[in-house]
Amino acid sequence: MTLMATHEYDLIVIGAGAVGENIADYAHKGGLSALLIESELVGGECSYWACMPSKALLRSGIALRAAQAVGGAKEAVTGTIDVAATFARRNSFTHDWNDDSQADWVKSAGIDLVRGHARLDGEKRVVVDDTAYTAKYAVALSVGSDALLPDIPGLAGATPWTSRDATSAQVAPKRLAIIGGGVVGVEMATAYATFGTTVTVISRGTLLAGQEPFAGEAVKASLEKLGATVLIGASTKLVTRDDSGVHLTLDDGSVIDADEVLVAIGRTPRTMDIGFETIGLTPGDWMTVDDTLLVKGFDWLYAVGDVNHRALLTHQGKYQARAAGDVIAARALGHRVHDNRFGKHAATADHEMVPQVTFTDPEVASAGLTAEAAEKAGYDIRVVDYNLGYVAGASLQADGYEGQARMVVDEKRGVILGVTFVGQDVSELIHAATTAIVGEVPLDRLWHAVPAYPTMNEIWLRLLETYGRPGD
Numbered sequence: 001m002t003l004m005a006t007h008e009y010d011l012i013v014i015g016a017g018a019v020g021e022n023i024a025d026y027a028h029k030g031g032l033s034a035l036l037i038e039s040e041l042v043g044g045e046c047s048y049w050a051c052m053p054s055k056a057l058l059r060s061g062i063a064l065r066a067a068q069a070v071g072g073a074k075e076a077v078t079g080t081i082d083v084a085a086t087f088a089r090r091n092s093f094t095h096d097w098n099d100d101s102q103a104d105w106v107k108s109a110g111i112d113l114v115r116g117h118a119r120l121d122g123e124k125r126v127v128v129d130d131t132a133y134t135a136k137y138a139v140a141l142s143v144g145s146d147a148l149l150p151d152i153p154g155l156a157g158a159t160p161w162t163s164r165d166a167t168s169a170q171v172a173p174k175r176l177a178i179i180g181g182g183v184v185g186v187e188m189a190t191a192y193a194t195f196g197t198t199v200t201v202i203s204r205g206t207l208l209a210g211q212e213p214f215a216g217e218a219v220k221a222s223l224e225k226l227g228a229t230v231l232i233g234a235s236t237k238l239v240t241r242d243d244s245g246v247h248l249t250l251d252d253g254s255v256i257d258a259d260e261v262l263v264a265i266g267r268t269p270r271t272m273d274i275g276f277e278t279i280g281l282t283p284g285d286w287m288t289v290d291d292t293l294l295v296k297g298f299d300w301l302y303a304v305g306d307v308n309h310r311a312l313l314t315h316q317g318k319y320q321a322r323a324a325g326d327v328i329a330a331r332a333l334g335h336r337v338h339d340n341r342f343g344k345h346a347a348t349a350d351h352e353m354v355p356q357v358t359f360t361d362p363e364v365a366s367a368g369l370t371a372e373a374a375e376k377a378g379y380d381i382r383v384v385d386y387n388l389g390y391v392a393g394a395s396l397q398a399d400g401y402e403g404q405a406r407m408v409v410d411e412k413r414g415v416i417l418g419v420t421f422v423g424q425d426v427s428e429l430i431h432a433a434t435t436a437i438v439g440e441v442p443l444d445r446l447w448h449a450v451p452a453y454p455t456m457n458e459i460w461l462r463l464l465e466t467y468g469r470p471g472d
């Protein structure tokens with residue numbers, strides 16, 4: 001094949017999800033010309049098939065139940081959820097899967113956009129269809145991840161749903177089986193159980209296994225209250241589909257009948273068909289990067305966002321993108337590189353300071369390390385637990401508020417390593433924890449950060465009191 005003339009940019013970014021947009025924007029603001037290449041929708045998974053549509057599907061039910069939990073408001077709730085209106089609201093957030101506004105933003109930011117599937121073709125060279133592009137300084141991969149399909153006999157032929165189908169469906173199935181008890185599994189179980197779907201969650205281990213144990217327990221109880229069946233310690237051996245629906249045979253011989261089966265067991269990197277063989281990398285691998293997001297063994301290739309497997313979350317990928325865009329510009333223009341711990345070019349917080357929210361009902365909001373992870377990392381820790389329902393602000397938030405909080409303290413340094421909140425509306429509480437953890441704020445100083453009364457933030461005071469005031 002004869003390639004057309006080569007186009008040169010300072011930086012080529014492959015993948016225009018939330019992460020790719022930010023790499024290109026930061027590098028361009030830093031003085032580089034940037035090309036962004038996208039094979040599907042500008043904005044990526046988060047905008048169209050992940051964060052935004054999933055949260056839109058969940059929000060209506062959460063708001064309804066919040067009103068039902070407050071005397072004086074609950075009497076005014078006379079109907080049930082309007083499923084069609086919930087789907088319509090979700091469609092407005094995804095702009096009916098039209099990316100014009102995001103493509104317009106790319107143009108307005110001074111970044112060139114090419115649509116098509118990009119493949120590396122040797123050092124600093126990228127090909128889209130029959131056009132070749134070369135990067136003067138760097139290529140950044142922000143290609144994201146796809147749903148991982150397990151090798152269960154019959155599954156592939158049973159047209160399973162992935163997270164894309166669950167977040168973009170226009171009607172709720174009558175019966176939905178969900179393989180996987182992680183974030184995607186329990187969020188979609190909550191949404192569809194709210195819509196009246198008969199939901200069965202099939203989970204090998206406990207729900208939300210990477211979180212504090214009380215998080216998964218609370219979510220399990222809430223799913224059961226919504227009418228879902230949660231099977232823990234169960235795995236699927238065989239899947240078949242016929243005119244009556246899909247049938248899942250479990251390891252104990254029991255059979256779950258459903259109309260759709262959602263597979264939510266994890267992610268796989270989009271690196272199978274990206275020209276890795278032309279630069280000595282193995283197709284299908286996750287990327288290994290240093291804290292400046294530079295791929296191990298290269299001085300021109302960066303991997304940012306899901307594809308580097310550091311923290312598969314939009315906010316963390318965008319954090320990496322800000323560092324990567326800046327450092328690519330700094331290195332290109334010969335400026336000083338700040339790759340020290342917490343330097344502006346280092347994604348330091350990826351390691352032990354990541355915040356995450358699971359938008360179930362109750363919500364699970366965490367930042368930093370769980371007690372188990374902190375112990376595994378070798379910290380000398382003390383765990384402080386407190387019942388969130390005892391806080392005045394929480395009792396005002398909802399009648400009979402139920403919730404739990406945990407703080408994990410590094411005893412040697414007297415700072416917080418991790419915080420987990422489980423309860424209604426805790427998602428909006430977690431940033432204070434992130435700030436305390438990243439700031440490595442000493443516990444004795446935190447006593448001077450006074451939470452407003454009567455808000456749920458008073459949980460901080462209760463956690464500190466339970467720990468005991470340093471110096472007593």
Ligand SMILES: Cc1cc2nc3c(=O)[nH]c(=O)nc-3n(C[C@H](O)[C@H](O)[C@H](O)COP(=O)(O)OP(=O)(O)OC[C@H]3O[C@@H](n4cnc5c(N)ncnc54)[C@H](O)[C@@H]3O)c2cc1C
Nearest residue numbers: 015017019039044045050051118143144305306312313314
């Ligand atoms: C159901 C679900 C809910 C989620 N909810 C949340 C949430 O609430 N909060 C949160 O922080 N995270 C959430 N996540 C995770 C979040 O979606 C991802 O971490 C985030 O989308 C990763 O961003 P990214 O830019 O790395 O990848 P992506 O968003 O996947 O973007 C990568 C882009 O690259 C393009 N691309 C891939 N290969 C090529 C190629 N060869 N050539 C050209 N273009 C290519 C793709 O088309 C895509 O647009 C959720 C994930 C799922 C599945």
